[in-house]
Every structure is written in structure tokens, then in C-alpha cells.
Amino acid sequence: MKLYTLLSKLEDKSIISRNDLERELHISESTLRNLKSKANAIGKYHGFTIQTIRERGYHLDVWDKEKYEKFLTKENYLPTEGLDADKRVSLMLYILLQSNEYITYEYLSNLLDVSKATVIRDFKEVEKKINESNLQLEKRSGYGIRVIGNEQDIRKAFSKYVICNSAYIQPVKGYFEFIKEIDVDEVTEKFKELLKKYSLEVTDASLANIVEHILILLYRSKQKKYINQFDSYPVEPCFTEIAQQIIDWLQERYPIVIDPKEVDLLAAHISGKTFSDKMISDQKEEITDGIKDILNEIDEEFLTNTKDDELLLNALIIHVLPLINRMYHNIQLTNPLIDKVYSEYANVFLLAMRFSDLIEKKYNFKLSKDEIGYIALHFATHFERMKNSKKEQYKKILVICGTGGGSAQLLKIKLKSIFPHASVSTIAVNNMKETDYHSYDLILTTIPLEEEYKDVPVIFIKEWLDENEIARIEEIIMMRAKENQITTTIRDIWDLFHEDLFYVDGIRDYKKMLVHMGDDAIKKGYANDHFTELVLERENRFATIYKNGVAGPHPMVFEAKKDSISVAVFEKPFFWENREVRVIFLINLRKGNLYLHKEISNILLLLIEKEHLLDTIAKCKTFKQFIEELKAAVL
Structure with missing residues (x-):
């Protein structure tokens, strides 16, 4: 990051000329001016300013040495390269919820190393998430923005966007520094001891959530941020007793004053995350x-x-x-x-x-x-x-290979990792007529079979069984809906894609594009009359736009007339509710095809993880090119 390089150069000399800085940093005059502006926007929070000394150059003025040195430590370095919109939004929430000061767009722009326009655009999603948490953003001209609202709601948002965030950046790492002073294991054991005393049970996830609540309670109490409103509902007396005992113990153990209203809130958390067979x-x-x-x-x-x-x-x-x-x-x-x-x-x-x-x-x-x-x-x-x-049900398995020989033996060995207790036999295709395939529980084949061989379950497999293929076979077995059902082969996946359901650079509005694609699938006989409505119902609950612009929308209920996937590709991505959209796979399946949905999801995950493949897919101009590129990526 050039900012750190600039600061290190300025530390070496009391004043350094503009020409020397441009030469040593390999940047232009305008870039240097922008870098100085960014440095000063960040510096006011970290105890330093870069001053311009007329006709001489630049000077570093450190007015708070402790803040400045913390800023320079490696743990405070924020890697900003490659941050997508979701990550930027996550970091802005992380910053806002820990900061007691107003934060400006300029500060966020410089910290995240993006333009102010990008920050303003991202902030629409930040504000949406803040409002979803029953909180508000207070915007004050000349000061900036900060989060305000009910303390209970702030703590919920804090738990979601701070504790569950993997970032660890300056200046808003106060919670994590505070936790170093708390013996979390001791707090956990004390709480478990009280649960045992009152014969209460708790899952691991709920235990972690309650301990997390206790830690946030301590942190906010130390900052004198107390519960200002809590509508207490009746709980069993034991929950209140546990809450009071744990808070009394915390106040004895740590020099922190805890407001009495915290007892009711903690009791409600314990009531909602533990259970007792005797009570219910x-x-x-x-x-x-x-x-x-x-x-x-x-x-x-x-x-x-x-x-x-x-x-x-x-x-x-x-x-x-x-x-x-x-x-x-x-x-x-x-x-x-x-x-x-x-x-x-x-x-x-x-x-x-x-x-x-x-x-x-x-x-x-x-x-x-x-x-x-x-x-x-x-x-x-x-x-x-x-x-x-289900794997245990297959005692006798037949593997059909195109070539037989060494490849067949290798397949047999690898299949034993999936079916360790089964008898696995391998044959070449030219020996099929001599084989009593009716005596087998399952047939695995690397080549298409004639209809007459499909009296027993059949799974089409690749000749080379890597980890992904082994996982796919297991998924098919897991999702087989009925006994003796012929499973869908990997080749059948391609039958889901249709040229008349392929769109290039369509409507640059996600919801409107889904309506267009859904209505088109209905009109062309692939989907039922309620398909578009069910897709929008699903999206209104939780959007299915995943990372890197890959979207996999689908209806709330599977009831297709004909299994299909409508595809829309956008060479130039667009944004919808702060999420980038590059490729849309609109999934339309019949009842019982849950395992097919899993295989489709694996394709989406592949594109999410391998951005170069996604770039290739998004640039396809024809259906034929799209299918060829997708097959090359998957097979």
C-alpha cells in the first residue's frame, strides 16, 4: 500500500521535496496529491498530518505518537485489493458499529482505497442493513455519519456484523482488545456450571451465542452503553436467578458496573436458548x-x-x-x-x-x-x-467401462472408498451381453446404456474419479427419491439448458430480468403458471445472488412442466441492491429433483470460485458457445 511507503519516506527526513517523492514512489504529481489527501483524511483519526512546506516539499507531523504507531503496526494493515461490494459493505458496518465518533465518506473512501462515489453507492446497502436491524444512521453535515438506536438492537447488530466479521482493523478493534482482558473459558465454565445446577441443557451453538451476549454486555457496560429500553416478558424464575448470579459473579471478577436491567435481557437470552424436559x-x-x-x-x-x-x-x-x-x-x-x-x-x-x-x-x-x-x-x-x-444397501455393484483393463481396475479401487462393504465387479462394454446384470444392486457406467439395461439403478460416471466426482456419486445416491429410480446422469445436466431460454445482455434490472425470464419459460411451456410469482417470493425472502455476480434463483416449490435452466449472461455486470450480477441461472425443476438442484449448485460454486471461468461464461454471445465453455469448465 503506497500510503505506508509514503509515510516511511517522510519519516526519514524532516522535509522531502515533491520531485524526490514522485521519483522514489514512481508516481505522478497528481497521484501524489491524491495520496497526500487520502493520508490526511485517515491521519486525523490516527494522529498524523502531512503538511506542505511552500517551495520545499512535504513534512510529516505526528501529533499523537501512540495512535500513529498503532496505525503502522502490521495487524492494522487493511488489504483492500480485490474487495468486492459485499466485503466493503461488511467492513463499513464493522467500522460504524464500533465507532463512537462520526465517520465521513472521505474517511471510508481512503481506508478502503476506493472512490467516494463507490462508497456512496455501497452505503445504500449499509443503510438497508442498518435499518433491517431497527437502527438508524444519523447524518450530520460537517461531521459525518454514525449509528443510533436502541441499545439492545445495537448489540444484535454488533454480534452479527462485528463479532462474526473476520476483519481486524484500526481504529475500531476495541472489542477484540477488550476480550483479551477477559478469561472467556472461565466465563463459559461458570455459565455451564449454573446450567447444570438448574438442570438445563443447551446446544453448542446456543452456548456460544449466550457467551457472546455476555461478552458484548461487558464491553458495552464498560463503555457505559446501557440498555435504555427492554420490554421484559415473563420467564421462568430459574432463568432470572441464573442471569443474576452470572452478573453478580462478573462484577466481582471484573471492575465493570452492570446496569440492573441487564438481568432481564440476559434471562430472556437464556430462556430462548436453553431447555428443560421437566419444564416444557x-x-x-x-x-x-x-x-x-x-x-x-x-x-x-x-x-x-x-x-x-x-x-x-x-x-x-x-x-x-x-x-x-x-x-x-x-x-x-x-x-x-x-x-x-x-x-x-x-x-x-x-x-x-x-x-x-x-x-x-x-x-x-x-x-x-x-x-x-x-x-x-x-x-x-x-x-x-x-x-x-443407502450406500450400505448396495452389496453387489457392476462397473461398465469403455476400455476395461487397467482403467477399470483403477475405477474399482476408487469405488471401494465409496462402497467399502460392497462387492465391485468391472467389465468392458463388449461383455455386457454375457453378464447377468439383473443380479446387481447398482450399475455404474462410463458410457451410455441401452434401455434394456435399465432394470436396476444406473449412475453415469466419469472415467476419472477425482474428489468432485466421488462427491457427486454420493450426492446422487443420497438424493435418490425412490427405490429403483433411474438416476439422472451428468450428461442429463446439459439437457436442462435450452437455446430458447438463453439471453445475452438482457434487462439490467435483476427483478425485471427474472420476470422476463420466468414469463418466457411459462409462455414456452417449461414452467407452470405460478412460476414467476414463486421465484419472486423466494427472492423477496433472501436474494440468491451469490459472490462474484453469480445468481441461482429458483421458486419456493418445485413443480416444473419440463426441467430447465434459463440463463442470462452480462458481459458488463450491473448492480442490484449493491450486489453485482454477471450470470443468472434461473432453475426450474420438477417435484422430487432435489438432487439435481445440488448438482446445479455445484456448477454455480465452480463459477463463483474460479473467476476466470466466470469471465469466459459472461462473455459468451451464443448458446452454442455458452454450452461448450460450461462443459469445458465442468467436465
Whole structure:
């Protein structure tokens, strides 16, 4: 970063000429002026100013040595190259929620090393997220911007955008410096000790969330930022007793004054994130029946088999019981893994959303994306168990290769990693007529088979089994909806793409483009009449625009007339609600094709992770070119 180089040059001499700086930094006069302007915008927060000495050059004036030296330390360096809009928004939220001072656009522009216009554009999304947190941005001419609002809401936003943010930058790292003074393990053990005393149980995620709340409580109390309004709802006496005991212990352990109102808020958090069978036996029975009904409805809709998984049922009961208390007190869990869950488990997230819709309808409250992410993890665990269980069903497997010989033996060895307890036989295609394929539980083939060979489950596989291909085979097995169903092959994925559903540089408005693509799919007989409406309903809940401009919208319910993916590519990306859009894959599948959705998600993830492939796809001008480039990337 040239700013640090400039400061190091100025430190060496009391005054250095403009020409010398331009030569040593390899920059022009205008770039040097801009760099000096950026340095001074940042410097007023970090104790330094670069002065212009007429006809002599530049001078570094350090007026707060402690701040300046902290700024120069390696841990405060903010890498700004390659920051996309989402990361910039995340960092701005991180800065605003920790700063007690007004922050200017100029300061953010210089800190993030982007133009002021970019900051102003990004700030629309910042303000949206702040407002979604029931907070406001106070804008004061000549001073800047700061976050204001209810202290309870500030703490929720703080947890979501500060603690769950991996950044660690100056000048707003106060919370992390504070945590170094707190023995977090000791706090955790003390809290667990009290839970045990009152026979309360807690999941690991909920325990982490409660401890996080306690730490924020301590940090904000030290800053004399107290709860200014909290509508206390009745909780069981034991929760209040635990909250009072932990706060008394904290005040004895640390020199921090905690406001008495914090007891009620902490008690509500504990009530919403712990449970006891003794206290809620009647409620548990009612919720158990409700969840069984919901799982049955999901199975009918997606052709899955979740209702018979007792482990899943118990996990969801344990999750939903305290969840209802959380909703009652307007307290929700934060989920630091949400983005990973959202992108890598897109198909499972869809199930979790349907589960949440039905829960919301029954109990009349809205779940956050973070809460739905935790439910998605329960479903993901279910499918992992089902995958392992289904693999055990295949005792005798036939592998058909085009060549046989050494490649067949290599395939056999690798397949043993997927089916360790199965008997695996390999044959070349010219020996098929001599083989009693009816005696096998599963056929894996590297070449297309005639219809007569499809009396047993068949999976088309690549000749080279890398980690991705092994994972794909496992996914297909996991998502097979019915016994003896012929599974979709990797080649069938390409049958989902259609030339009459391919668009180049279309409408540069995300929602309007989705309406155009959805209505077109309906008109051409691919989708049902409610397809566009269901897609927009899904997007209005949580937008499916992922990183690097890859979007994978889909309806809330799968009910296509004909499986298809509509594709829109934009050589020049556009922005929608501060998210870049480059490629849109509008997914339209029939009921029961959840595993296909997973395979499509894998393609989207590949494009997200490999930006050079995405660049190539986004520049395609014809459907033929698009398919060729996509196949080259995936196969």
C-alpha cells in the first residue's frame, strides 16, 4: 500500500521535496496529491498530518505518537485489493458499529482505497442493513455519519456484523482488545456450571451465542452503553436467578458496573436458548406433533423421506423448543457459518426454508436467515446419514467401462472408498451381453446404456474419479427419491439448458430480468403458471445472488412442466441492491429433483470460485458457445 511507503519516506527526513517523492514512489504529481489527501483524511483519526512546506516539499507531523504507531503496526494493515461490494459493505458496518465518533465518506473512501462515489453507492446497502436491524444512521453535515438506536438492537447488530466479521482493523478493534482482558473459558465454565445446577441443557451453538451476549454486555457496560429500553416478558424464575448470579459473579471478577436491567435481557437470552424436559413436557408434545406434520408435508412436496428419521425429528424438536421462546422475546441466534451454508447447501437450504415457512405459519413469527441456516444444518446432517445408509444397501455393484483393463481396475479401487462393504465387479462394454446384470444392486457406467439395461439403478460416471466426482456419486445416491429410480446422469445436466431460454445482455434490472425470464419459460411451456410469482417470493425472502455476480434463483416449490435452466449472461455486470450480477441461472425443476438442484449448485460454486471461468461464461454471445465453455469448465 503506497500510503505506508509514503509515510516511511517522510519519516526519514524532516522535509522531502515533491520531485524526490514522485521519483522514489514512481508516481505522478497528481497521484501524489491524491495520496497526500487520502493520508490526511485517515491521519486525523490516527494522529498524523502531512503538511506542505511552500517551495520545499512535504513534512510529516505526528501529533499523537501512540495512535500513529498503532496505525503502522502490521495487524492494522487493511488489504483492500480485490474487495468486492459485499466485503466493503461488511467492513463499513464493522467500522460504524464500533465507532463512537462520526465517520465521513472521505474517511471510508481512503481506508478502503476506493472512490467516494463507490462508497456512496455501497452505503445504500449499509443503510438497508442498518435499518433491517431497527437502527438508524444519523447524518450530520460537517461531521459525518454514525449509528443510533436502541441499545439492545445495537448489540444484535454488533454480534452479527462485528463479532462474526473476520476483519481486524484500526481504529475500531476495541472489542477484540477488550476480550483479551477477559478469561472467556472461565466465563463459559461458570455459565455451564449454573446450567447444570438448574438442570438445563443447551446446544453448542446456543452456548456460544449466550457467551457472546455476555461478552458484548461487558464491553458495552464498560463503555457505559446501557440498555435504555427492554420490554421484559415473563420467564421462568430459574432463568432470572441464573442471569443474576452470572452478573453478580462478573462484577466481582471484573471492575465493570452492570446496569440492573441487564438481568432481564440476559434471562430472556437464556430462556430462548436453553431447555428443560421437566419444564416444557406439554409444549414438547405439541411441537413434536407439529414438526411431524411439517416433515410429512415436506416429504410429499420434495419426495424426500425425512419423517422417518428419529434423529432428525429429535434434533428439530430440541432446536424449535427454545426457538419459540426466542421469537417471543425477539431474540435470534447469529450464525457465523450462514454464507457457507447458504451457498454450499443450496438444495438443503430450500428444504429448511419450506420448514421455516410452515413453522412461521403455525406460530406467526418470522425467522431470520441465520436461524434458517441452523435448521438447514439439521437437514444436511439427515442427508449425510441417509447417504451412508443407502450406500450400505448396495452389496453387489457392476462397473461398465469403455476400455476395461487397467482403467477399470483403477475405477474399482476408487469405488471401494465409496462402497467399502460392497462387492465391485468391472467389465468392458463388449461383455455386457454375457453378464447377468439383473443380479446387481447398482450399475455404474462410463458410457451410455441401452434401455434394456435399465432394470436396476444406473449412475453415469466419469472415467476419472477425482474428489468432485466421488462427491457427486454420493450426492446422487443420497438424493435418490425412490427405490429403483433411474438416476439422472451428468450428461442429463446439459439437457436442462435450452437455446430458447438463453439471453445475452438482457434487462439490467435483476427483478425485471427474472420476470422476463420466468414469463418466457411459462409462455414456452417449461414452467407452470405460478412460476414467476414463486421465484419472486423466494427472492423477496433472501436474494440468491451469490459472490462474484453469480445468481441461482429458483421458486419456493418445485413443480416444473419440463426441467430447465434459463440463463442470462452480462458481459458488463450491473448492480442490484449493491450486489453485482454477471450470470443468472434461473432453475426450474420438477417435484422430487432435489438432487439435481445440488448438482446445479455445484456448477454455480465452480463459477463463483474460479473467476476466470466466470469471465469466459459472461462473455459468451451464443448458446452454442455458452454450452461448450460450461462443459469445458465442468467436465
